[in-house]
Amino acid sequence: MGWYFRTFVVDVDRIDGAFQSGDAELLQLIEEMSAEELAEDAELSREEESPTLAQALRLWIMGTCDDEDWVAERSEEAYEHICETLSLASWGNGPYGREWLEHGSRGLKQLGIDGISFKTFIDSSSWSHEDCVRAVAQWESVTVQQRSGVDPYDLGAVEEVIEVARMAAQSPGYGVVCSFSP
Structure with missing residues (x-):
């Protein structure tokens, strides 16, 4: 579970x-x-x-x-x-094991995206509007070749949260918070 x-x-x-x-x-x-x-x-x-x-x-x-x-x-x-x-929007899915966060963190690191972090959510923190803007800009500069070098599961986790970050980046003053529940 x-x-x-x-x-x-x-x-x-x-x-x-x-x-x-x-x-x-x-x-x-x-x-x-x-x-x-x-x-x-x-x-x-x-x-x-x-x-x-x-x-x-x-x-x-x-x-x-x-x-x-x-x-x-x-x-x-x-x-x-x-x-x-x-919220302006919410996204949720599961069930995930905690390893899903590790996959996402590894994918972000491999792609050079440091504007956001899955660890932030583990620490019960949030992504500011500025974090989201930075992460989306970093994502948009990632090449197809760079993406192809990332494990598909890791890349999938990154793509999911980048879309959430994009919604916040397009809404001044908005960021992202997260919750986990069993």
């Missing part, structure tokens, strides 16, 4: 700034945009006697809820939901 890899083209500063910001307007916006999904989740959560996504969103944004320890188990899901709601 592997991990699911999801990337989001977002205003990275807005996402980072949302964490325990107390931004009631942001919480309300996400609740309104996700009302149907949150209602379905609430019903399922009642049946399973588990915390709701709405509680996890409140904890993530407002920094408080009724039972923080219990709700915290859904914090990664809340983060993904916030990113999905506020």
Whole structure:
């Protein structure tokens, strides 16, 4: 069994700034945009006697809820939901083993692309707008001959993330964040 890899083209500063910001307007916006999904989740959560996504969103944004320890188990899901709601685009696939990141890293290195890194995602960080612009420019300067010298699996991983980086590069102020989930 592997991990699911999801990337989001977002205003990275807005996402980072949302964490325990107390931004009631942001919480309300996400609740309104996700009302149907949150209602379905609430019903399922009642049946399973588990915390709701709405509680996890409140904890993530407002920094408080009724039972923080219990709700915290859904914090990664809340983060993904916030990113999905506020993203210009998202891409995800899987399951992947962690070795997929190694393939992508090796491919980037072989092609001389250092504007972005798969390691950044392992470290729970993000790609800035400038990182994405640089990576796309580097990719566009790679020749067909250089690409043919890269393992096809490695090259495939690079091509997938370059397209995400390209979306961010074309959107001033936007970068890329990532999440992994089992």
